[in-house]
Amino acid sequence: MYKGFDLSDKVAALTGSTAGMGFAIARGLAQCGAKIVVSSNAQEDTDQAAHALSKEGFDVAGVRCDITDRRDIGQFGAEAKRAFGKVDILFCVAVGPVSVGPVHEADLDALDNLLISTVSSNLALARQFLPEMAERRYGSIVMMSSIASQRASPLWVDTAPRRPP
């Protein structure tokens, strides 16, 4: 069998991974053998997701992280690495509050916060793990975005600049 999808010696940390696509990805990575750090901004949800995956027999830790809070990002980096000794894979799924509507009606502070939570925060997250990935000469950082950033819409003008490649 092809071994390219074998993650049995890898650790993956995912923000926004207690429900929906983030949770599905966490489970998929776990099924490939990875140890998983799940996260959301709510402790209860984080604990529930970790418990659910643990019940399925996977090695899982839960670390709460509000990506709109720079202190949380630093703490998430430290605790995620401490959970299993390293992080090989970072999945950035979480975003901050998203406003929907035409740009001329959008609140400018909300736009600023959106850029911070979707761009700056994820770069700050990446900084937590990049040096050690480079040292080990292995690492993967994946930032999820929305189809709204690919397809223009008058309703989602403010989401279009999210997460440059």
Added chain:
Amino acid sequence: MGCVKRQGERDRTINGSDRLLQGFLGRSGAGESANGQNSGRSHRRAEEVVGAAILLASPAGAYISGQVLLVDGARSVT
């Protein structure tokens, strides 16, 4: 992209992509693209993005760097 379950009210910052997608589906209807065309995919589930995610995260994708991978269930070709 996959169809997702609804987030709780207090779940303010997680899974924003999911919530965007929900909004998208809510406006255009399941099985239809933004311009009302049918994408040919009647069911969208969160699990449908997992394969692409594993590829990017695994040694299988080690030769892929700095790319944007569109996972949209053929929306972009309809």
